[in-house]
Amino acid sequence: MATKAVKRAFKYRFYPNPEQAAELARTFGCVRLVYNMALAARTQAWTLRQERVNYNATSAMLTGWKKTGELAFLNDVSSVPLQQVLRHLQAAFTNFFARRARYPTFKSKKKSRRSAEYTTSAFRWRDGKLTLAKMAAPLNIVWSRPLPEGVAPSTVTVSRDAAGRWFVSLLCDDVIEQTPTSGVVGIDAGLDSLLTLSTGEKIVNPRHERRDRAALARAQRALARKEKGSNNRAKARLKVARIHARITDRRRDHLHKLTTRLVRENQTIVIEDLTVRNMVKNRSLARAISDAAWRQFRTLLEYKTDWHGRTLLVTDRWFPSSKLCSTCGALAERMPLNVRTWTCRCGTVHDRDVNAARNILAAGQAERACGEGVRPQRGNLRSGQPTVKQENPRATTGIPSL
Structure with missing residues (x-):
């Protein structure tokens, strides 16, 4: 071994x-x-x-x-x-x-x-x-x-x-x-489900911050009422810090268990390159995105796959995984975030997240088979792009639209 x-x-x-x-x-x-x-x-x-x-x-x-x-x-x-x-x-x-x-x-x-x-x-x-x-x-x-x-x-x-x-x-x-294994999996990160696997499995988002949001708000209000420099303010600050620490500990523990399981079960793991720094600029989703900790999930996967001899592939951030039919390859013109299921012209009914995970897996395997690197260069991100995920025009060349 x-x-x-x-x-x-x-x-x-x-x-x-x-x-x-x-x-x-x-x-x-x-x-x-x-x-x-x-x-x-x-x-x-x-x-x-x-x-x-x-x-x-x-x-x-x-x-x-x-x-x-x-x-x-x-x-x-x-x-x-x-x-x-x-x-x-x-x-x-x-x-x-x-x-x-x-x-x-x-x-x-x-x-x-x-x-x-x-x-x-x-x-x-x-x-x-x-x-x-x-x-x-x-x-x-x-x-x-x-x-x-x-x-x-x-x-x-x-x-x-x-x-x-x-x-x-x-x-x-x-x-x-x-220990080598034959499993391969594509992973789509989300908010309703923390992760959706190409196998169809959906991993529930624990929403650790939401569970303690009321307690955190009470502790922060109590801190704001204390006089600056007083001992009572120091005690109140400590209570706020302990709530934050409890949230962080639960999130880290969940991600460690999740990434360890994925690495043990699969030889090849394909994920998408998410620009979390830009995505949190969306004020309506910033709190939920930060609580999901996609960047930390990727960091854990990177060193654990290296330790265990696994292969981690990262698809281009502009790859239209949600809008592409994993059955016939047709590209939908629009796919708003509120659309969770859609029907392709080939008659296939898609779950948005499962379809995206299957496309991510297929893209990673195809680019690896062609001998091309699937890890995007950091300099490829163009300024002025919106913070929500959309396809790069170059990535959709030759794909028929619905």
Whole structure:
């Protein structure tokens, strides 16, 4: 049986004692400060002198900052998270210059993710217990699932979310068994049904946000009535954050179970390329589209298919999957969103979503058989297109219309 070695992160919740919580809070603050100072220095060097500052230069700056009286407190925390955040900044600039990301932005005390990364020199892993640098006792981790047998973490990331929960992520080497299967499936994403498979199966949309919408509204109204800067406002903010965290956790759990099932059952999976960033500009559907989390679903599918040796194909975003008859290939002129079933001139009665899923599967298999890439180039999206899905005129050339 074929296997594949991968780097895999295992995330657990833990409960720090007061001393550990204080140490981690100081570390988070120092990490944020060093990142912002290094970003300001690199930006100023380029603006004033057209000079590019690399990681080595910012590392030397950090050494100098620690020797000053104003920043001597940087010596009180582990140096490894501070060096790691400079490496992250270097990666952010590398992605920016390669035009894969926007220019790096400063970390906010209230909005940015609070985290710190430790490498092997800054933690001790012994007998299943993890002790971080500058700490005397190991972390009280809730082991919700075991680590792979006989492995030790190479990197540890500690974080705290807006709801006040502490998490530790352990990056380990893992081996994934690649069991081949013969299944193929096309997937159409939607709102009435979260996913519709080419087999005819429809997966119900759980609508996680809608289930907690009333509770969230009450908590947000209570937060708005509290005086800014008061302890009561901090408590109310925490209640809002916990509701958001519950929604996010349920959504992530559902998508993980769904994508794992699809990857285990199918060797080839075909999906469509959805521009969620543009689609959420439709104000009447933005909340529902965001709750469906199509982008997260695709991200999970991408790395899980890679791990298990599956093939993930992505059809062009302008392919008219809903308007094309999967039986005779005729193209309907119009297909409003309120039309859920329609009859082709060949006499076939189509369920809109099932028909779209079958067309997506056929398009992916056809383009793969012809030796053409079905993953669209990001630059193909033309400005001025409406946010609802429609066909590209080039994609419908030669297809008869109804």
